[in-house]
Amino acid sequence: MRSVFGREALFSAIALLLSAILIQTIYATLIRPRADAILAQPIVAQGQQKSGEPVTHNLRSVYVILKDYEQEIALILATWALCLIGYQGREVARNRLLLEKDYIELGEGHVVLPDDARAYGRPIESLPRDEQEMLLPRALLVALNRFGATRSVQDSAEAVRAECENELDRLDAQLSMVRFTAWAIPAVGFVGTVRGIGRALQEAQGALHGDISGVTLGLGVTFNATLTALVSCILVMFFLHQLQQAQDRLVLDARMYIDRRLIRNMRVH
Numbered sequence: 001m002r003s004v005f006g007r008e009a010l011f012s013a014i015a016l017l018l019s020a021i022l023i024q025t026i027y028a029t030l031i032r033p034r035a036d037a038i039l040a041q042p043i044v045a046q047g048q049q050k051s052g053e054p055v056t057h058n059l060r061s062v063y064v065i066l067k068d069y070e071q072e073i074a075l076i077l078a079t080w081a082l083c084l085i086g087y088q089g090r091e092v093a094r095n096r097l098l099l100e101k102d103y104i105e106l107g108e109g110h111v112v113l114p115d116d117a118r119a120y121g122r123p124i125e126s127l128p129r130d131e132q133e134m135l136l137p138r139a140l141l142v143a144l145n146r147f148g149a150t151r152s153v154q155d156s157a158e159a160v161r162a163e164c165e166n167e168l169d170r171l172d173a174q175l176s177m178v179r180f181t182a183w184a185i186p187a188v189g190f191v192g193t194v195r196g197i198g199r200a201l202q203e204a205q206g207a208l209h210g211d212i213s214g215v216t217l218g219l220g221v222t223f224n225a226t227l228t229a230l231v232s233c234i235l236v237m238f239f240l241h242q243l244q245q246a247q248d249r250l251v252l253d254a255r256m257y258i259d260r261r262l263i264r265n266m267r268v269h
Contacts, residue, residue, distance in 0.1 A: 008087070012177060015083035016076075023076045027067075035067035064224070070192030071228040074185050078232035081181040085239045088174060092246045098136045099253055104262050111267040117148030136254045139163045143262055153266045160263070164255045171247045175240065182236050189229020193222045 038061050065071070104120055106112070112120060121144040124137050131137055142163050147156040 008174065011087055012084060015087070016080045019079040019083060020076050023072060023079060027072050031063050031066050035061070035063040038064055066224070066228060068192060068225060070188050070195070070225040074188045074225075074229045074232045077181045077185050077188065078236050081178050081185075081236045082239060084178050084181075085236075085243050088171075089243055089246065092243070092250050095134050095136065095250055096253070098131070098134055099257055101136075102261075103137060103140055104265075106261070106265055110265070112144075112147070112262065112265050113267060114148050114151040117144040120144055121148075135164075135167050135251065136257065139167075139254060139258055140262060143258055147266055151268055153263065153268065156266060157259070157263050160255060160258050164251050168248070168251055171251075175244070178236070178240055182233055182240065185233045185236065186229050189225045189233075192225020192229070195222075195225075 066075070103124055104112075121141055124132065124141050124144075127137055132141075139160050143156045143160045146159040147153065150156070
């Protein structure tokens with residue numbers, strides 16, 4: 001299990017680094033240059049445009065909305081969180097493939113006796129280590145070992161239930177960093193909101209003399225940061241809940257697999 005956690009920590013660090021590089025590259029080459037070009041264009045007021053010409057809405061461009069540092073950090077965190085969710089989703093898919101294998105080969109009318117538990121467990125113990133550490137083989141081996149030691153079907157079923165509950169706790173703990181990003185993204189947006197309000201207040205003096213461009217840009221930072229953070233958080237939370245649902249189904253299906261193919265065929269006498 002230490003190697004599994006080590007791989008997860010390494011993947012998390014690499015995913016964060018690559019997410020930062022990717023988003024920074026997009027900002028440096030695409031978003032900020034286009035946003036600067038748009039903001040350099042003159043804004044045409046509603047009553048000043050020529051007949052037949054559309055009104056220019058510079059501040060509504062997606063490049064202007066995303067140009068600030070708070071939005072960049074929010075997108076980095078969201079990309080990182082989606083990478084972690086994708087990694088966990090891949091692990092769920094790998095474990096689900098094992099449900100199609102027949103680890104306990106029982107013919108018609110055959111039963112598993114306590115003295116046979118060791119023999120049925122040897123094929124599982126001979127599996128590759130990575131496969132042994134997955135939920136289904138691990139829970140099957142726990143059930144067989146408990147049955148052989150206690151000679152009790154009930155104790156074996158309880159051991160499987162406890163192993164599945166431990167797996168749910170482990171999977172839940174692995175999502176702690178994703179939950180942190182789901183909290184941090186709106187917090188970063190709130191930082192942008194505070195910064196934008198402060199910038200707008202600094203330009204309030206100019207607004208008294210008729211120049212409201214500074215106030216407009218400051219409020220734009222406020223709303224743009226909030227909008228980007230909320231949309232990113234909604235996206236992360238959607239995929240997080242999809243992953244949690246897939247994990248819950250995996251554990252339930254694994255428990256049903258063991259009950260139908262092993263527990264029901266156990267006999268003491």
